[in-house]
Amino acid sequence: FMLTQPHSVSESPGKTVTISCTGSSGNIASNYVQWYQQRPGSAPTTVIYEDNQRPSGVPDRFSGSLDSSSNSASLTISGLTTEDEADYYCQSYDSTNHCVFGGGTKLTVL
């Protein structure tokens, strides 16, 4: 089981960007999907857990969703700021409960 993300995305400040995470098999809705933000030189932090839940302290500009028809999850960030520039990783579990990460997406805000 693999999770596939676009290598990079870019968008302008104030705009909205969506990052996809596609499951290679099965039903992506079978296990929760998490999204992590990683800034250079720092550890990842959670921006979305359990598909669409935001931890306290994460702005409501961040949202998560699932699309069963495409077996994918998405992270949407609205009102982009330069502070959102980072790598984003999706994460879930396979059918045997092994943790799986997507390859990561580099978000550039320019």
Next chain:
Amino acid sequence: QLQLQESGPGLVKPSETLSLTCTVSGGSIISGTYYWGWIRQPPGKGLEWIGRVYYSGSTYYNPSLKSRVTISADTSKNQFSLKLNSVTAADTAVYYCARRSGGNLDPWGRGTLVTVSS
């Protein structure tokens, strides 16, 4: 506030064993709710799950690393540890420890760079 801190040698020779410890503060690893895990990130690359341990000692490993990995918990010290044997340059990475709550990995330690080189 729960905090995790990785510690261990930053340089390991090829074919030897990499050993790291994660010290948990601000909470106990003895919890029926949480698992404790290790993740690594080679320089410039993505995240790879290594495995996790429950406070009772039960473990679960990434199949690709299972033959070389041992993760254990020491409840008396509120720590858990990683051992990876027969290391090569491909094991050079930043190693993170993290708590698993439900499906979420949070919080993470700051990470420690381990370089495999003679």
